[in-house]
Amino acid sequence: MCFARVVTAAIGLCVTGYALAQESAISRGEYLIHAGGCIDCHTDEHDDAIRLAGGRALKSPFGTFYSPNITPDVETGIGAWSDEDFLNAFWEGVNPAGENYYPTFPYPSFTGIQREDLLAMKAYLFSIEPVRQAAPEHKLPWFLSTRRAVGVWKRRYFEAARFSPLADRSDQWNRGAYLVRHLGHCGECHTPRNRLGAIRKDRELAGNPNTPDGEVIPNVTPHRIDGIGNWTADDIEYFLDIGMFPDGDFVGSTMSAVVENNTSKLTRDDRLAIATYLKSVPPQPLAD
Amino acid sequence: MGRTLIGAVTIITVVLAVSVSGAAGPAPADAVKYRQSIMKAMSGHAGAISMLARGRAGDPAYLARHAKALVNLGAEIGLVFQEGSIVEDSEALPAIWEDPEEFAKVVATFEAAISSLGDVADSDDMQVIDAAFREVGQACKGCHEKFRVKDD
Numbered sequence: 001m002c003f004a005r006v007v008t009a010a011i012g013l014c015v016t017g018y019a020l021a022q023e024s025a026i027s028r029g030e031y032l033i034h035a036g037g038c039i040d041c042h043t044d045e046h047d048d049a050i051r052l053a054g055g056r057a058l059k060s061p062f063g064t065f066y067s068p069n070i071t072p073d074v075e076t077g078i079g080a081w082s083d084e085d086f087l088n089a090f091w092e093g094v095n096p097a098g099e100n101y102y103p104t105f106p107y108p109s110f111t112g113i114q115r116e117d118l119l120a121m122k123a124y125l126f127s128i129e130p131v132r133q134a135a136p137e138h139k140l141p142w143f144l145s146t147r148r149a150v151g152v153w154k155r156r157y158f159e160a161a162r163f164s165p166l167a168d169r170s171d172q173w174n175r176g177a178y179l180v181r182h183l184g185h186c187g188e189c190h191t192p193r194n195r196l197g198a199i200r201k202d203r204e205l206a207g208n209p210n211t212p213d214g215e216v217i218p219n220v221t222p223h224r225i226d227g228i229g230n231w232t233a234d235d236i237e238y239f240l241d242i243g244m245f246p247d248g249d250f251v252g253s254t255m256s257a258v259v260e261n262n263t264s265k266l267t268r269d270d271r272l273a274i275a276t277y278l279k280s281v282p283p284q285p286l287a288d
Numbered sequence: 289m290g291r292t293l294i295g296a297v298t299i300i301t302v303v304l305a306v307s308v309s310g311a312a313g314p315a316p317a318d319a320v321k322y323r324q325s326i327m328k329a330m331s332g333h334a335g336a337i338s339m340l341a342r343g344r345a346g347d348p349a350y351l352a353r354h355a356k357a358l359v360n361l362g363a364e365i366g367l368v369f370q371e372g373s374i375v376e377d378s379e380a381l382p383a384i385w386e387d388p389e390e391f392a393k394v395v396a397t398f399e400a401a402i403s404s405l406g407d408v409a410d411s412d413d414m415q416v417i418d419a420a421f422r423e424v425g426q427a428c429k430g431c432h433e434k435f436r437v438k439d440d
Contacts, residue, residue: 215438238338242422243429245440248335249327250425252432253440260429 022123029124032117034265036110036183040257041067053077053131058104059212062197063140065104073130086122087115092160093150100150102138103158108199112163112182157198172269176277179270180205184262189217189254206284215253223283236275237268319373320380326364333358334425341418351417355409358424362402366395379437391435398427 033039044055054069072079078086085096093107094100101107143149163182165174180186190205207219207226222229228236235246240263243251251259263271313319333354340351369384369391384391405420432440 218440234342234344238342242425244334244338244425246335248331248333248338249440250331250334250428250432251440252429252434252436253438255440256429256433 025120025123026127027124029120029122029127031265032121032183033124034262035179035270036113036121037185037258037262038070038121039261042070050131050133052125052128053133054135055133060104060197061212062102062144063138065102065138065140066135068135069131069133070125071128071131072126073132076132076134077130078125079130081122083119083122087118090118091162093154093158100147100154102144102147102150103153103197106185106188108158109182109185109188111158111160112178114162117183153196153198157196170276172273172276173280175270176273176275176280179274180277184274186220190220203284204281205278207286209286219284219286220278221281221284222279223285226286227283228278229283233272233275233279236278237271240264240266240271240274241268313370313372316373317375319368319370320375320378323368323373323380326361326368330358330361333361334421334428337417337421341414341421343414348414351414352409355405355417355421359402359406359409362398362424365398379439381435381437384435394427394431394434397430398424401427 039051041056041058042052042054043049044053045057049055050071052070054067056067058065058067069077071077074080081089081096088094088096089101089105090107090110090113093103093105093111163178165171165178169177187199187205189211190207191199191201192203192206192208194200205220205227206223208217211217219227221227224230231239231246238244239246239251240259242264243256243259245251263274266274314322336346336354337351337358339345340348340354369380371385374380374382401420401423405417405424408416408420411417
């Protein structure tokens with residue numbers, strides 16, 4: 001009798017402990033989903049689009065891609081994915097069937113994300129309402145319509161590797177590097193690409209003057225004329241918080257949504273970490 | 289009494305002059321220049337408010353003045369986007385005139401935010417002003433996002 005009660009209590013505690021751990025993973029995951037900018041691409045643009053249910057058109061010089069549904073719907077979303085499936089998508093750039101993703105899904109950046117962060121993101125995504133909504137087929141030229149073409153690209157340009165902190169840098173710098181290079185994937189827009197669409201690592205964050213939709217993506221290196229060298233770390237933090245440039249103007253580009261959905265949702269510490277990292281990269285002129 | 293009359297006549301004359309000249313409107317290049325001056329003046333005050341609100345520089349006693357200046361300038365925004373006021377180096381998008389309903393909506397949002405800032409401008413509580421200022425910033429962004437050339 002007494003024994004049974006103890007066992008029941010112990011099971012109760014374990015279940016509660018598990019539930020609490022899940023809950024904290026979910027809220028941590030939600031934070032990381034914001035830090036990772038998932039909402040911008042995985043939500044369609046029209047006003048009543050459902051968050052994270054995909055369908056947004058992403059124009060690129062290689063064709064138009066449509067972002068997939070990442071709600072936990074089993075048929076049209078990621079509801080049937082295992083933890084391994086999820087990790088492989090980010091770390092290796094492959095779907096659960098083992099096929100390559102086009103690097104529009106920025107796995108060259110995401111490959112650096114830590115396991116526990118990814119699993120927390122998955123826990124959050126699996127906690128939201130599943131939505132049945134299939135994304136349209138990508139519109140691509142014939143030579144890219146097979147995902148095998150991506151394999152060739154990956155062998156040349158993609159290296160799967162987790163982020164490892166540098167011992168001679170501060171924790172703040174390392175956190176910033178992780179957020180900018182990997183989770184926040186800032187370089188996917190702010191770093192110029194070569195003709196085959198690979199990010200030019202020698203020109204990190206030097207800006208992208210020609211994008212398919214005509215938007216000029218600014219240089220965010222500390223270059224004093226072409227970049228943001230005259231911004232203080234505090235200016236950068238404030239910009240990421242409310243979208244104001246140091247001259248009092250307010251952002252209106254694609255970055256506006258990034259501030260709204262992502263960077264304004266971060267802690268001030270994380271924004272300062274991003275600023276610290278940005279202040280540390282080599283200054284680069286706009287043209288090379 | 290006489291002064292009131294003169295004042296009234298002046299106001300009527302000005303209103304008439306504005307509405308008559310409004311039909312033709314200023315030359316596009318001038319309208320754009322004027323609009324950009326207003327925008328620049330607003331961003332100047334916004335920048336100052338942000339520095340004061342964060343305690344980074346300036347005397348907080350001046351915060352209310354900057355907030356009121358922003359409110360005064362903001363009152364003009366709905367008037368400076370005349371049809372056809374667009375030239376090559378203008379950052380205004382044609383969508384302003386193609387979708388007047390949506391534009392009116394973002395202008396109304398901005399005016400509401402500006403008016404709330406005006407209501408709290410004299411407050412001693414920096415956090416209250418900061419919150420109202422952030423709302424104004426939000427409205428600025430909302431309009432820039434839809435109706436300004438994306439080059440920032």
